[in-house]
Amino acid sequence: MATKYQAPRGTFDLLPAAARSRAWVEGAAAAILSRAGYAPIATPAFEDTELFERGVGRSTDIVRKEMFSFEDKGGRSLTLRPEGTAPICRAYLEHGMQKLPQPVKLSYVGPFFRHERPQAGRYRQFHQIGIEAIGSDSPAADAEAIALLAELLAELRIPGVELRLGSLGSLEARRAYLEDLKAHLRAHEGELSSEVRERIEVNPLRAFDADDEGTRAAMASAPKLVERLEGEDADHFAAVRAHLAAAGVEYEIDPTLVRGLDYYTRTIFSFVCDRLGAQSELGGGGRYDGLIEQLGGPPTAAVGWAVGIERILLALGDDLGEEGGEGPVFISFDPDAAGLGERAIALATQLRRAGLAAELDLAGRSAKGQLKHANRIGARLVVLLFADQPAQLRDMESGEQRPVDLDRIVAEVAGGAA
């Protein structure tokens, strides 16, 4: 703690044990997503600030107060990406992906940045796994995306997960609804909490999330979007639900579900978990049929989601699927004998080329210290090199030891026992 430098607020070092858990989560995701045809994509860690202002929405908390923005030497305003969808849509347009067979199915994993007050499960640099299916308005695309996230969370055996589903309708329907909702809020202004009152114009949907009694009472009689869906929006939502049922995904309709980003239309969903402390969402997403157009592209329907890796790990707690793996072969040598250190590294290299885990002393330890170290790192076998005697192969579990022919070392060691 006496160190002068610390990882910046809200960031953390990924130490080996945690890195292993993370690799396991990412590996599970990669397998599931690639089987469904989602190909990996990576975009820069920062983008034009305007991409997020236009894409995410100026009225959102993310854009209003959570972005890490800075100016480069040319005077351009850049921002560390707070989310992944707008950048991928930008890449979709920039690389003319509308000429590819649609929908273009992409997956990503990487760091994102939001200037928030850190808490368990909430960081300033956090990591997400996500997918986007761009170029289809089919309800099957919504259902597939949701089913894949459900599949991932199930595969990781995360306890206490629930899926909340809702629909915002089309942009037009939503706009009309928002006017009605604002009217309702204004009519009940006296009962609302000050925060909600202040946000009537900015983000009236937020009022559904409020905790205070006055607001809740006022919201009980408020018009609800899912109940007003009509025409194609209603048909689309019904079809998504039918597809989800067919895929065996369980969910609960949440008429008050809202999302913090402005680009969502129609289907929205959220996977929540009761093990996240002050946080509740593991991951979520929805359809964003207007975003690409908003960014200057042709009208393009799309759907996607993101899930927080730290949230997954938090929900999993200590119940991680740890794997032991086989211990390495350790090459020990008499540190006082000339040339043995070189032979040891040559031997280790040879074993590694043969695909075997092999280590040797890098700390100038005594012969005794080397054995001790071999034991500590869980070595399964130790090769002992001497200046004037044949090499020995020691089985660390049984303690048995016998001379070994170094010309046949790979075969001897690959066999397992000494």
Next chain:
RNA sequence: GCGGCCAUAGUUCAACGGUAGAACUUCGCGUUGUGGUCGCGACAAUGAGGGUUCGAUUCCCUCUGGUCGCCCCA
């Protein structure tokens, strides 16, 4: 961004306002190239800066960081 709680070796914990201790880890030793158990030894800390006091790990303030709740969301 708002409120509460917290901050001592690498880690987990001690110490009435009066000499900062321990356990685990790491490194070394227990002689004659050989691990685990055991014994001995060494390294190693009051997050930073102010204030009160003869004296502050302990009380007060600011900052930094963590954490819980709010907010927000992944």
